[in-house]
Amino acid sequence: MKRWMAGLVAVAVMGLATGCSVGGGPKKVQIQAQNMGFNKQEIRLKVGVPVELVLVNKDTMIHDLSVDEIPVYMGLEAAEDDHDHGDRKEPDLHVSAQPGQKGTVIFAPIEEGTYTYYCTVPGHEMAGMTGTLIVSANGR
Numbered sequence: 108m109k110r111w112m113a114g115l116v117a118v119a120v121m122g123l124a125t126g127c128s129v130g131g132g133p134k135k136v137q138i139q140a141q142n143m144g145f146n147k148q149e150i151r152l153k154v155g156v157p158v159e160l161v162l163v164n165k166d167t168m169i170h171d172l173s174v175d176e177i178p179v180y181m182g183l184e185a186a187e188d189d190h191d192h193g194d195r196k197e198p199d200l201h202v203s204a205q206p207g208q209k210g211t212v213i214f215a216p217i218e219e220g221t222y223t224y225y226c227t228v229p230g231h232e233m234a235g236m237t238g239t240l241i242v243s244a245n246g247r
């Protein structure tokens with residue numbers, strides 16, 4: 108809970124510091140999981156800009172979107188879930204969605220870089236559930 112509060116404050120302070128408009132809330136990015144794949148193979152984000160990432164699961168099994176290692180401020184933890192991540196460590200960024208449901212995570216990336224996102228459900232990454240998350244100074 109403490110980490111959650113700290114994340115919110117950090118995102119708010121960051122918004123003020125960079126002078127971007129806080130009024131509109133986080134930038135919404137939606138990605139769909141369907142037929143054992145993501146509908147986007149690439150997501151581009153801007154350093155320091157809070158993002159509301161919504162995973163829409165149109166499939167008949169649970170999916171998630173995870174990045175193992177990415178420096179982020181977390182605004183809101185994704186809904187609790189206890190599905191199997193295999194023997195991997197907890198990813199830095201994680202959002203899951205039950206079949207036919209949505210999952211949301213709010214965060215702000217804090218370092219430029221190219222990161223890989225994937226579904227942690229065993230076998231799904233191998234089946235093609237991966238993509239590239241590009242964080243840059245201008246978001247392009």
Ligand SMILES: [Cu+2]
Nearest residue numbers: 170226228231
């Ligand atoms: Cu999956």
